[in-house]
Amino acid sequence: MLNPQWLRTFSTLVELGNFTRTAERLDLTQAAVSQHVQRLEARLGLLLIRRPRQLELTPAGQALLAYCAEVSAADQRLQQQLSAADGEHGEVSLITPGSIGLALHQHLLDIQQILPGLSIRHRFGPDADVLAAVLENRVELGLVTLKPTDARLTVERFAEEPLELVAPSGHELKTWADLERLGFIDHPDGQAMAGRLLSRRFPGSPGPHNLPCRGFTNQISLILDPVARGLGFSVLPRYARLAYSQPERIQVVEGAPQVVDTLWLLYRAEWPLSTRAQTVLQRLKPHFTPAVV
Missing domain, CATH: 3.40.190.10 (Periplasmic binding protein-like II)
Incomplete structure (x- = not known):
């Protein structure tokens, strides 16, 4: 695996086009910047052609720059997923049966308009698919019509239909x-x-x-x-x-x-529900009280 600091140095150097400014931004010496590039080139081959006042990327350098972007995006996604205290940013995933899914759809769009930092991923599925998706951690929230008894799940009454x-x-x-x-x-x-x-x-x-x-x-x-x-x-x-x-x-x-029928809300019992999922549920529940509407 490539050293993350080397990758940061390389992407910053490409952005700024200058060893001195790169060292200043990263609080490194110019020698350290050169060393990081040399270590990458020892692993991957020639990455940069140094010309007067210009750095030119080789094909290997272009490939590494794209890889740096992928690593940065993956890091951002990870930070987003782990930022459980942030109730207004990040992804919330849920799976529901079709009927309640149709009713949820407009409310979920309303929530995203109010809180544009949220990305809500909603798909439809029968009870068996919902149960499997929640237990396998592919989604955070699920709704089913048959109440499960699996000890790994927190099960709450959500609505009646x-x-x-x-x-x-x-x-x-x-x-x-x-x-x-x-x-x-x-x-x-x-x-x-x-x-x-x-x-x-x-x-x-x-x-x-x-x-x-x-x-x-x-x-x-x-x-x-x-x-x-x-x-x-x-x-x-x-x-x-x-x-x-x-x-x-x-x-x-x-x-x-x-x-x-009672509609049951499911999520994993072993760890806390993310704050953003709680935010979505708080905004949904007034529309779907556990009484016949």
Whole structure:
């Protein structure tokens, strides 16, 4: 590994183009500056061509200068990651299921506008992916619908989200026969969600797998498009419905009993949550209280 002081000397020398000024800036002697360059050249070959009033980089010198920039950037990223006391700068990473992810998206953008020093990295994933990402330290925060029991995790209640029966605006859905006539818009969790909700709303019914399937999509933001066009109904979490851009074209078919899922916040228990992650959570939580909204 190359000595970091040699690299600092080399990059400063290239910047200033002068051994004397480099020595003054780094509080070194000119002999020390020359020695650092010589040691690098002993390892890497000729780096600089010394001309009157000018230093010219060789191809090896250009490659080393690029390497110095990479090392400097990596050092800055490391310092940023370790600056846990700074709540307004650095990266915050989180992974969430699709429905709550849609609802979080605009709030996360709002936070970044208010605190532009934060870089928020958010991706969507099912519960299994969320759990693995947090446990493997690939993200700092996660949200899941099934509460884990792993002792390595701190688990907190974050919000509650009902399942909703969503139909095209103007359609009347009171009986199982009404559902059969309209048909079902399915999605990856559609059968499971519909089974949980419809079995309570329509006890004794043959189940959602017996309903005509009018369409399927694996993109949660697109599930309600065919519903809005009158092609069928669907069952999905409330936050997905609240994020839909054409609410006037759909309706929630109210009924009892409700099916309500709890969303659980996860992060590693063995070390403190970074101050910047705490800052993001403090700004998010008022929008997602652990009560049905």
